[in-house]
Amino acid sequence: MEPGDKALLLEDLCGRIMYGVKCSVYEDTNVYTLSGVLPNKGYNELYFEELDWKECEGFADIQYCKPYLFPISSMTEEQRIEFRKIMDIVEARCINACCKGGFTLSYTDLNDWLNKNNFDYRGLIPKGLANDATNLKIY
Numbered sequence: 001m002e003p004g005d006k007a008l009l010l011e012d013l014c015g016r017i018m019y020g021v022k023c024s025v026y027e028d029t030n031v032y033t034l035s036g037v038l039p040n041k042g043y044n045e046l047y048f049e050e051l052d053w054k055e056c057e058g059f060a061d062i063q064y065c066k067p068y069l070f071p072i073s074s075m076t077e078e079q080r081i082e083f084r085k086i087m088d089i090v091e092a093r094c095i096n097a098c099c100k101g102g103f104t105l106s107y108t109d110l111n112d113w114l115n116k117n118n119f120d121y122r123g124l125i126p127k128g129l130a131n132d133a134t135n136l137k138i139y
Helices: 003-019 077-099 108-116
Strands: 022-025 036-040 043-047 059-061 065-071
Touching: 003 036, 003 043, 003 065, 003 108, 077 108
Parallel strands: none
Antiparallel strands: 022 065, 036 043, 043 059
């Protein structure tokens, strides 16, 4: 795994921990829920409570983990409406901030919604860093 890909995956997974992101680990056919991340100088381990192999004690190197995410194109009509509402709120905040003389733009609400709904907005699926969760019924 390229260092840039590793950093991208780590950043993505850190934002999804609280939402119970599901992952494949070591090409195992089981699905595991990410419980935590242990960053260390250039070496990152992910923790899965359900991963009980004696030799790994619940830990797996990030390069052997792939989250299950949905492509943006798989968004339902209901999700598109909700997504648009959040976009409108972000846009309104931006316009309001600009009118008051300051420029603060925050996409936190949008990123949180995308993470909560397990959408791949960083292009991890096409890069081979994530699995497509469409039709798997794991969430």
